[in-house]
Amino acid sequence: MEKNDLNAGWNLEHSYAELPETFYTRQQAVAVQSPDWIIFNQTLAVSLGLNADVLQCPEGTAIFAGNNIPDGAEPLAQAYAGHQFGNFNMLGDGRALLLGEQITPQGDRVDIQLKGSGRTPYSRGGDGRAAVGPMLREYIISEAMAGLGIPTTRSLAVVSTGESIYRETERPGAILTRVAASHIRVATFQYAAQFGSVEDLRALADYTIHRHFSQVEGNEQRYLSFLQEVIKLQAHLVAKWQNVGFIHGVMNTDNMAISGETIDYGPCAFMDTYNPATVFSSIDRQGRYAYGNQPYIAGWNLARFAETLLPLLHEDEEQAVQIAQDAIAQFSEHYHHHWLTGMRAKLGLFTEEAEDETLIKDLLDLMEKHAADFTNTFVTLTLNKLETSTLSDESDFKEWHTRWQDRLVRQPESSDEVMEQMKRNNPVVIPRNEKVEEVLERAEQDGDYSLIQPLLDILQRPYAYTPEQEAFGAMPVSCDPSYKTFCGT
Numbered sequence: 001m002e003k004n005d006l007n008a009g010w011n012l013e014h015s016y017a018e019l020p021e022t023f024y025t026r027q028q029a030v031a032v033q034s035p036d037w038i039i040f041n042q043t044l045a046v047s048l049g050l051n052a053d054v055l056q057c058p059e060g061t062a063i064f065a066g067n068n069i070p071d072g073a074e075p076l077a078q079a080y081a082g083h084q085f086g087n088f089n090m091l092g093d094g095r096a097l098l099l100g101e102q103i104t105p106q107g108d109r110v111d112i113q114l115k116g117s118g119r120t121p122y123s124r125g126g127d128g129r130a131a132v133g134p135m136l137r138e139y140i141i142s143e144a145m146a147g148l149g150i151p152t153t154r155s156l157a158v159v160s161t162g163e164s165i166y167r168e169t170e171r172p173g174a175i176l177t178r179v180a181a182s183h184i185r186v187a188t189f190q191y192a193a194q195f196g197s198v199e200d201l202r203a204l205a206d207y208t209i210h211r212h213f214s215q216v217e218g219n220e221q222r223y224l225s226f227l228q229e230v231i232k233l234q235a236h237l238v239a240k241w242q243n244v245g246f247i248h249g250v251m252n253t254d255n256m257a258i259s260g261e262t263i264d265y266g267p268c269a270f271m272d273t274y275n276p277a278t279v280f281s282s283i284d285r286q287g288r289y290a291y292g293n294q295p296y297i298a299g300w301n302l303a304r305f306a307e308t309l310l311p312l313l314h315e316d317e318e319q320a321v322q323i324a325q326d327a328i329a330q331f332s333e334h335y336h337h338h339w340l341t342g343m344r345a346k347l348g349l350f351t352e353e354a355e356d357e358t359l360i361k362d363l364l365d366l367m368e369k370h371a372a373d374f375t376n377t378f379v380t381l382t383l384n385k386l387e388t389s390t391l392s393d394e395s396d397f398k399e400w401h402t403r404w405q406d407r408l409v410r411q412p413e414s415s416d417e418v419m420e421q422m423k424r425n426n427p428v429v430i431p432r433n434e435k436v437e438e439v440l441e442r443a444e445q446d447g448d449y450s451l452i453q454p455l456l457d458i459l460q461r462p463y464a465y466t467p468e469q470e471a472f473g474a475m476p477v478s479c480d481p482s483y484k485t486f487c488g489t
C-alpha cells in the first residue's frame with residue numbers, strides 16, 4: 001500500500017482544518033464490503049497530478065471506497081446549516097468526507113471529497129450512504145456541464161460498495177469522489193453566523209477571501225468586495241444554466257458554492273420542451289426550483305448570504321443592512337447582462353440593438369407556445385435546417401425567422417462567422433433525460449456499466465458538431481411530460 005501511495009501523486013494539504021474547530025469534525029470513512037470500479041476519470045486524474053495507472057489498481061479502489069486513505073489525507077466532515085426549501089436546518093456533511101486539498105501541478109488547490117462514505121456526526125437520521133444511480137447521475141451531469149464550459153465541481157471516480165442500501169427499495173451502494181474548488185457554501189456562512197462567534201465568521205470570511213478572492217484581499221471594504229464578487233459569480237453561473245436549459249433541482253443554500261461552481265447534483269436535469277415552469281424533482285411539489293425561478297432563487301440565497309456578513313460589513317447594523325441591500329440589488333443587473341450576452345451569442349448576434357431582447361423573448365414565447373425542444377431549436381437555427389424543426393410550419397415562427405434574418409444582415413459579420421459563433425454557443429448534445437435514465441438503470445439493475453463511457457464521450461465536447469453528435473442530437477425526443485427525477489438520497 002505504501003508503495004502505491006508513493007506513486008499515486010497525492011499532494012494533499014489541509015488549509016480548511018486550520019479554521020476554528022467548530023467548522024468541522026475529524027472523521028474516518030466507514031469501510032465497505034467489496035468495492036469495485038464503476039468509472040474513473042483518467043483525464044481529470046492526470047490534470048490533478050495523479051497517476052491514473054497506479055490508482056486503477058485494487059489499492060485505488062480501496063481509496064475511492066474509503067477503505068484506505070490516500071497518503072497525506074486527514075479526513076473531516078464539514079459543518080453547515082442552511083435553508084432547505086425555505087426552512088432553516090442544521091446540516092453538515094452527513095455522508096461525505098473531505099480527504100484534503102490536492103495541490104495540482106498547475107498550483108491550484110482543489111478539494112477531494114468522498115460522497116457516500118458512511119455516517120458522520122452530521123448524518124442526523126441518514127445512513128451516510130448513496131446509491132449507484134444518483135452518484136452516476138452526478139458524475140455524468142457534472143462532466144457534461146464541464147464540457148459545456150459551465151463552472152462546476154468535477155467527478156473523479158465512482159466505485160460500487162458491494163453493499164445494499166435501503167430507500168423505497170433495496171439499491172446497490174456507491175461512493176463518488178468529487179473534486180471542487182472548495183466545498184464552502186452559502187450554508188457554511190449561515191452556520192458561522194448562527195452558531196459561531198463573530199471571530200469564527202471573520203475567520204471563515206478571511207479564509208474564503210484568501211482562497212477564492214485574493215484580488216480583493218487588500219481592499220478597504222474587503223467584505224463588501226467579497227460579497228459583490230460572490231454575487232457576480234452566481235449571476236454568471238445561473239445565466240449559463242438558463243442559456244443551456246439546466247435545472248439544478250434543489251437550490252437550497254447548502255447547494256450553492258461560494259466559489260461559483262455548480263455543486264451537489266441531485267434531481268437535476270436538462271429541459272427538453274421549452275417551458276419556464278419545468279420542474280423535474282419529485283420533491284419540489286411547489287415548483288420552487290423550476291427553470292424560470294432559478295434566477296430569483298439565486299438572488300434569494302444571496303440575500304441569505306449577505307445577511308450572514310452583516311457584522312463584518314459595518315459596526316452599525318442599520319448601515320450594514322443598507323450596504324448589503326445595495327449589493328444584493330446588483331444581482332439582477334449582473335444576471336440580466338450575462339443572460340442577454342449568452343442569448344445574443346446563441347442567435348449569432350455580434351452587435352447590440354435595443355430590440356434584441358424582444359427578438360429573443362419572442363423566440364422563447366414561440367417555443368413555449370408550440371412546445372418546441374429548447375436545445376434542438378437552437379441547433380436547427382445554427383445549422384439552418386429549419387425543415388427538421390417542429391416550428392417550421394408555424395406562420396408566427398416564419399415571421400420571427402424573417403425578423404431574425406433581417407437582424408443578422410444589419411451586422412457586418414458573414415454567415416460563416418455567424419454559424420461559427422452559434423456553434424460555439426448552442427450545444428448539439430445535452431444529457432437527455434431518457435439517455436441518462438437508460439444508463440443509470442442498466443448500471444443499477446444489471447450492474448452493466450458499459451453505456452457510461454460512450455455517453456460521456458458524446459457529451460464531452462458538446463460544441464464539436466461531429467456527425468455522430470448530430471445524429472445523436474437529432475434523435476426524436478420522446479419527451480415525457482411526467483418525467484421525474486428522484487433524489488434517491
Ligand code: AMP
Binds near residue numbers: 093094127254264
Ligand atoms: P443534499 O440534499 O444532498 O444536498 O443533502 C442535504 C443534507 O442531507 C446534507 O447535509 C447531506 O449531507 C445530508 N444527507 C443526504 N443524504 C444523506 C444520507 N443518506 N445520510 C446522511 N446524510 C445525508
Ligand code: MG
Binds near residue numbers: 254255264
Ligand atoms: Mg447538499
